[in-house]
Every structure is written in C-alpha cells, then in structure tokens.
Amino acid sequence: MIDPYQSHKRRQTIYGWLLLSPALIMLTAFAFYPTIATVWTSLFSRGTRKRPSEFVGLENYRSLFEDPTFWLVVENNLWYAGVTIPASIIIALVMALWANGKIPARSFVRSAYFTPTVLPMIAAGNLWLFFYTPGFGVLDQIGGLFGLPSVNWLGQPDTALWAVCAVTVWKEAGFFMIFYLAALQTIPPDLKEAADIEGASRWTYTWRVVLPLLMPTTLFVLVNAMINSVKLIDHLFILTKGGPSDASMLLLYYIWENAFAFFDAPIAAATTILVLIVLSLVAAVQFRFIDRRTHYR
Amino acid sequence: MTGSYVAFDGITRRWDGKGGVHDISLSVAEGSFVSILGPSGCGKSTLLRLLAGLERPSAGAIHIAGRDVTHLPASQRGLSMVFQSYALFPHLTVRENILFGMKVRRVPRPRREAKLAEALEMMGLEGLEKRKPAALSGGQRQRVALARAVVSGHPLCLMDEPLSNLDAKLRNSVRRDIKALQRNLGLTVIYVTHDQAEAMSLSDQIVLMQDSKIVQTGRPEELYDRPNSVFAAEFIGDPPMAILDGAVLGLETGDQVGIRPEHISLAEPDAADLVARVAACEYLGAETRVILAHPKARGLAVALPGQNNLQIGQEVALGLPQEHRVLFRAAAGAAEKDPRSIAGRASPNSRPVIAERHLQPSS
Ligand SMILES: Nc1ncnc2c1ncn2[C@@H]1O[C@H](COP(=O)(O)OP(=O)(O)OP(=O)(O)O)[C@@H](O)[C@H]1O
Ligand SMILES: [Mg+2]
Numbered sequence: 001m002i003d004p005y006q007s008h009k010r011r012q013t014i015y016g017w018l019l020l021s022p023a024l025i026m027l028t029a030f031a032f033y034p035t036i037a038t039v040w041t042s043l044f045s046r047g048t049r050k051r052p053s054e055f056v057g058l059e060n061y062r063s064l065f066e067d068p069t070f071w072l073v074v075e076n077n078l079w080y081a082g083v084t085i086p087a088s089i090i091i092a093l094v095m096a097l098w099a100n101g102k103i104p105a106r107s108f109v110r111s112a113y114f115t116p117t118v119l120p121m122i123a124a125g126n127l128w129l130f131f132y133t134p135g136f137g138v139l140d141q142i143g144g145l146f147g148l149p150s151v152n153w154l155g156q157p158d159t160a161l162w163a164v165c166a167v168t169v170w171k172e173a174g175f176f177m178i179f180y181l182a183a184l185q186t187i188p189p190d191l192k193e194a195a196d197i198e199g200a201s202r203w204t205y206t207w208r209v210v211l212p213l214l215m216p217t218t219l220f221v222l223v224n225a226m227i228n229s230v231k232l233i234d235h236l237f238i239l240t241k242g243g244p245s246d247a248s249m250l251l252l253y254y255i256w257e258n259a260f261a262f263f264d265a266p267i268a269a270a271t272t273i274l275v276l277i278v279l280s281l282v283a284a285v286q287f288r289f290i291d292r293r294t295h296y297r
Numbered sequence: 298m299t300g301s302y303v304a305f306d307g308i309t310r311r312w313d314g315k316g317g318v319h320d321i322s323l324s325v326a327e328g329s330f331v332s333i334l335g336p337s338g339c340g341k342s343t344l345l346r347l348l349a350g351l352e353r354p355s356a357g358a359i360h361i362a363g364r365d366v367t368h369l370p371a372s373q374r375g376l377s378m379v380f381q382s383y384a385l386f387p388h389l390t391v392r393e394n395i396l397f398g399m400k401v402r403r404v405p406r407p408r409r410e411a412k413l414a415e416a417l418e419m420m421g422l423e424g425l426e427k428r429k430p431a432a433l434s435g436g437q438r439q440r441v442a443l444a445r446a447v448v449s450g451h452p453l454c455l456m457d458e459p460l461s462n463l464d465a466k467l468r469n470s471v472r473r474d475i476k477a478l479q480r481n482l483g484l485t486v487i488y489v490t491h492d493q494a495e496a497m498s499l500s501d502q503i504v505l506m507q508d509s510k511i512v513q514t515g516r517p518e519e520l521y522d523r524p525n526s527v528f529a530a531e532f533i534g535d536p537p538m539a540i541l542d543g544a545v546l547g548l549e550t551g552d553q554v555g556i557r558p559e560h561i562s563l564a565e566p567d568a569a570d571l572v573a574r575v576a577a578c579e580y581l582g583a584e585t586r587v588i589l590a591h592p593k594a595r596g597l598a599v600a601l602p603g604q605n606n607l608q609i610g611q612e613v614a615l616g617l618p619q620e621h622r623v624l625f626r627a628a629a630g631a632a633e634k635d636p637r638s639i640a641g642r643a644s645p646n647s648r649p650v651i652a653e654r655h656l657q658p659s660s
Contacts, residue, residue: 188382188384190380190382190384191384191386193349193351193371193378193380193384194378194380194384194386195397195401196350196351196370196371196372197349197350197351197371197372197376197377197378198372198397198398198401198402198445198449199372199398199401199402200372200397200398200401201401204401208397209386209388212388213387213388215388
C-alpha cells in the first residue's frame, strides 16, 4: 500500500531536485570540479620528461612560501587592492553625486563618465600606453609644457605599479558610478526637502541621509572592486607584463605566467588555491559584518 | 501687521505658463487653522511649497510674522512641514527621525531628550522609539511625522494632505489629534486637502482654489451658506448644492440659482416651485436620499425621513424656499473666467445675491 502523503512528499523532493539540477550541473562542471582538480594538481610535483609527476603533499605550497617573488607579488597585489578599491569607490561616489545634481548637460556628463567602462580592457591599455609613453606620450607632453623632465612611467619600478593602478581606477570608477546613480534615483526627493526644512546643510544631508541609504550599493560595489583587484589584470599584458623586475606583477598574472609561460601547473594551482581561500574569507567577513549594519529598503 | 501672520502678496509660480499658482494674495491670522482646498492639480501643493521655501515665486512676496521671507531658504523661515508621503528617513529609528532636526540645529542634549519624551508622549508613540519607519503602520508613521514637526518648536506648521494615506476611521482620529495639537500648542497651521469635509471640520478659514487661483476665502459656514460661484457651491458640502437654470424660476436666462438639498422639500403640486422626476432612491437608514432629475437642473435631491415608497420616474413637486436660494448672476458666471475678479478678494460684481427679494412674486 502506498501512503499518499509519502508519495506526494517524494514527488515534491524529485521536483525540487529537478529544478535545482541545471544550476547544479553548470556549477559542478565549471566551478566545483575545476576547484577540486586544482587542489589535486597542487599536491603533485611538476612532471618532466625524466621525472614524471608524483604526489608531494604540501611541498608546492612550501616552495611558494619560500619564494621571495611570491611575497613581492602578494605585496604588490595588496597595494593594488588598497589603492584601487577605495579610490575607485570614492571617485565613483563623488561623480555620481555630481552627475545626479541639477547640472547642465547632465546626460553628456553621465555618458562621458561611463565611456571607460564600455571600452575593452585591452583597448584601455593601449589608450593609456599612448598617455604613458616617454617622450611623445600625452603625460610627457603636458609635463614638458611646464618644463618637467620626461618620465618613463611604466618603465621604472617606482612608478609602474601606480601607473597600472591609475588605469584600473579610471576603468572601474565609471562602472561603479552607474550603480550609485541608480541608487541615488531611488532616494525620494522629499527626504532632501524635509532635511532642508529641518535646517540640515548639504553636507549633513549627504553624510547623515544619502550615504547610509547608499550602503547596500556600497557593499555590492565593494565586493565587486575586491574581486576586480584580483581579476582585472588584462591591461598588464599591454602595459608592463608585470615588469620591470616584477614591480607591477599581480597574483593572477603571476599564475598565468607560471601556468602558460613556464608551464609550471602545480605552482600555478597552489597559488590559485591560496587566492581562492583568501577571497572566500574576505567575502564571508564582508557579508557577515557589513550586511548586519546595512539598511536595506 | 494687523493680525496677519502669514501673507502672500501677488504670488505667481507657473511652469511654461501652465499649472502652479497665479497671482495669489492671502493673509492668515496667527494661531489659526487654515485649509487650502481644491480639486487635484489646482496648485495647493505649489502654494504650500512656495511658503515653505521649496519653490521660488516668479513674482510677488511672502511675509511670515512681518518678515519678508520671499528669498530666504527653507531652513530660515522658522516653520515645520508634514509631507504627504511623511518623508521619514527610512534608515533612522523613530527616535532618530524625531531628533534629526534638533541635532542639526545643535540643541543641547538634555533639552533634546526632554522634547523627545514630550513629543513621544503627546503622540502616543512610547515604546516605538527603536523601530524604523518600515516597521510602523501608516497611522504611526503619520504620528512620527507630526512629532518631528512638533519638536521643532516652530509656531507655523504646514501640512500637505497628511491624512490621504490613511483609512477612513484612522483619518477621523488623527484629524482630531491634529486639531487638538494645534489648539494646545497655539500653532498656526496651513493645511492642504482636497477633501472638503476635512476642511470644513478642521478649519477656522478655508481657502478654496481652482485652476491656480483662489476662488473664495472665508469661514467654513460662509463658504457653505454663501458660495460666491457655482464652482464653490458644487465643491463644498456633501451632497453639494443643487444648481438650477434661472429661466426655470422666472429669471433671466444665464443666471443660475443654487440651493442646498437639505432646504429642498416636497410641496403641494399647486404651490410647487419646481417639478422633477425621481431618478434614484438611496436608503441611508435614518433617511432616504431621493435623487431627482430635471432637464434644467443638476444635483437636485431631497432627504425624506425613514423609508419611502416613491417610484423611479414618478413626478414630485418641490418647494425651494426663497431665503435659502443663492443667485449666481450671468455676469458673475462670466466673471469666473476673468481671473482678476475671482482671485483673492472678489470684486463686488461677482458677489452672489443672497435670496434676492425681487425674485419673490408676492409677499
Ligand atoms: N515641478 C513642476 N513642473 C511642472 N509642472 C508642475 C510642477 N509642479 C506642479 N506642476 C503643475 O502645477 C499644477 C499644480 O500642481 P500642485 O502639485 O500644486 O497640485 P495640487 O493642487 O497639490 O494637486 P493634488 O491635490 O493632486 O496634490 C499641476 O497642474 C502640476 O502639473
Ligand atoms: Mg498636492
């Protein structure tokens, strides 16, 4: 005898799994499996023709930790994140507040700000190469007008990383601005009027009302900026290739170089896993702590 | 100034020559409750926003307490405002919402706390201090908005349809709260509404607007008994005044006569002023409202006690007592289209002639 309740419940369960399966299959094929395969790869030595690859445990991680280049790349990436994340968010916010006001040619200003986002990163890289080129680049030309000496922005270790950061900020700020603009338009104008009548200055209104109401957007943008600080390295291929002497080398470029230039897949895999662990931790912390203090409407 | 606390003087604000308000002059006594009444889109909110400083007039001047505030920013006009949408800050708690203005104005903490406690008590909001607006009912939000206006301590309070989001029952109770508040604190309240019943029950003075202009200003009973135009007659009162073509009553064509339905009665056929047909009967419990149809009249109705057995389509004879008739001259009707004679203080020729004696054939 089949219990009708039981059979109904079973049907519900099957139905649920069926609904889940497309996402599950995609995620398994393109996220879970590669992650596990990467973990697996990182535990084996690099195979050569003479010595086939063998299980070495955490040996790859140990050699990474002992490699000063790895630490230099980590340091670079921290600087890169530390500069590009706050800079792009703050610039995006300021641009959005400005472009949301009653200014002339508002839609022109908005699209002008948004243009860098539409450009492919490689194109942006080429554009900035033209700015940075010593001698006849735009920056040098302008500097020349004021009698400043020519600077090889991309060619010297002191400035290469910052030059790369500038391109990223330029590229990202317009994109984030769009999110801020959208969020700003959802703030009812009568809040501003109420604040005006209460005697709040523009500054107080922005600080006490607008910024808190933008918190959910800021959280979203922050997570994106953080991911981009690891992910967005296309312009390195055009501008510096990580040089000079690894001064502008970032983690993902380092992984790419190890894997596809030096064909050292295990080291690349180990680095990938480390990046993955750090990113998951950061994301978890962000959502747990900032989420709680954010007002969602 | 003699008793004039708020004064508009020829205020105009239009958009591309349309909408807004046009050449408004108005004076409001201190401590009074004034309603700005009119149909949707007639410029009520615009007038209020001009007074608040959220909108700038293109012509005219505004005085508050004898001070010219025409070009002052909102914060320096010494007034508070309750918005139609409440405009509570969604990320702040009730407490922070109420304290917002005082913090901005750097009121010392002990005084702030005292005022907050006082306002919470007055509005019956104790226990809700830590809630955010999203977790409040419409009526509670309404009271928070009122509390925020009250703690500012400004003697002038503007309200833009503050009750329009509430259900009928709540509306009545908050209405009474507002009136009590105004009386206890001696506030001057300027209150925008499109609900004539609300305006009638709350106000010391009603400002009736139509098409960017003031049609009539006066005490509620003045507007009710002596409307100065057909528009005023039909806007005020529920049911509104019945309007008859003058020709029916032996007047010049073009003149119109208004009479409140409660003054209409059934009459003997030979003593009838008018004969109309029954169009519908609405049973209201204590009385039945009989809606009447006549080709040269609109809004005709008569209230009969209890239930009655009039047939639809039946002819009834009506008595329209002379002393309750209001005459609208054709000249005045034409004057309705001339803005200058109808705005603010109406010129004499647009005044209605109340129960004019020459209408009476005998007596
Ligand atoms: N910012 C504006 N731009 C253009 N036209 C406007 C603006 N504000 C108001 N108007 C016009 O002015 C007229 C009066 O508007 P207002 O908001 O004062 O009406 P209201 O009497 O408050 O109506 P309601 O009862 O519907 O709130 C309307 O026709 C409106 O379209
Ligand atoms: Mg309005």
